[in-house]
Amino acid sequence: MLEIFDSHAHYDDRQFDADRQELLAALPGEGVVGILNCGSDWKGSLATFELCRQHDFLYGAVGIHPGNAGEWNLQVRQQLLEMLEHPKVVAVGEIGLDYYWDSNPPRGVQQEVLREQISIALQHDRPVVLHDREAHGDTMSILRLFAPRGLRGVLHSFSGSVEMAREAVGLGFFLGISGVVTYKNARKLVEVVQEVPLEHLLVETDAPYLAPVPFRGKRNQSGYIRHGLERIAAIREIPVEEAARVTAANARRFLGLA
Numbered sequence: 001m002l003e004i005f006d007s008h009a010h011y012d013d014r015q016f017d018a019d020r021q022e023l024l025a026a027l028p029g030e031g032v033v034g035i036l037n038c039g040s041d042w043k044g045s046l047a048t049f050e051l052c053r054q055h056d057f058l059y060g061a062v063g064i065h066p067g068n069a070g071e072w073n074l075q076v077r078q079q080l081l082e083m084l085e086h087p088k089v090v091a092v093g094e095i096g097l098d099y100y101w102d103s104n105p106p107r108g109v110q111q112e113v114l115r116e117q118i119s120i121a122l123q124h125d126r127p128v129v130l131h132d133r134e135a136h137g138d139t140m141s142i143l144r145l146f147a148p149r150g151l152r153g154v155l156h157s158f159s160g161s162v163e164m165a166r167e168a169v170g171l172g173f174f175l176g177i178s179g180v181v182t183y184k185n186a187r188k189l190v191e192v193v194q195e196v197p198l199e200h201l202l203v204e205t206d207a208p209y210l211a212p213v214p215f216r217g218k219r220n221q222s223g224y225i226r227h228g229l230e231r232i233a234a235i236r237e238i239p240v241e242e243a244a245r246v247t248a249a250n251a252r253r254f255l256g257l258a
């Protein structure tokens with residue numbers, strides 16, 4: 001069985017309300033050895049905190065997603081700090097910049113909330129899980145500024161160019177490869193998987209979103225990562241077991257679990 005470490009999932013999402021506990025309980029039987037569940041708002045961070053205390057193989061990232069940056073206040077900040085004291089809360093995320101949706105908070109607000117959360121990650125020596133949608137330039141500016149100060153992290157569901165991938169990896173960052181790698185139009189991502197050292201790749205679902213082929217459009221779950229791993233293995237011309245083993249080891253190193 002393949003060793004699967006899902007570096008980005010949202011099992012707190014309401015799409016899992018009907019069968020969350022049964023589904024999570026079945027995942028180790030599908031080879032899932034680890035999951036990083038990422039909060040994207042205050043409620044989701046709290047639910048993540050609960051989930052990682054209930055399941056041995058599930059770890060938590062807590063944070064406020066750029067789409068919810070309007071939620072940010074001193075009380076939320078204080079509560080995130082308190083959750084980060086728990087040993088199963090191993091990262092700050094999902095945080096970042098999202099310039100795709102016009103309905104999102106203004107860019108200035110997103111940037112300020114991102115910087116606040118980066119400073120929390122630096123204070124607590126935790127990696128960050130970064131969301132970057134249509135914000136590659138500003139995301140790279142943040143990486144260039146904070147990597148020399150010790151910031152570590154992953155660019156989740158990486159969607160940039162090979163050049164951006166090379167620079168991010170040069171700054172010590174990991175790239176999260178989602179089910180998108182199985183899609184027909186994934187030419188740019190295939191090139192990234194080909195060019196970047198395997199030691200810098202993580203695999204992820206972004207469940208319930210981004211299900212790989214042949215489940216595209218359905219609800220995603222961590223067991224489906226084997227389809228992404230098969231594609232990565234084919235691109236790199238290595239056995240799928242090796243792709244699974246190395247990306248799982250990368251996830252443990254990334255999260256300080258090794």
Ligand SMILES: [Zn+2]
Pocket residue numbers: 008010038094206
């Ligand atoms: Zn996500």
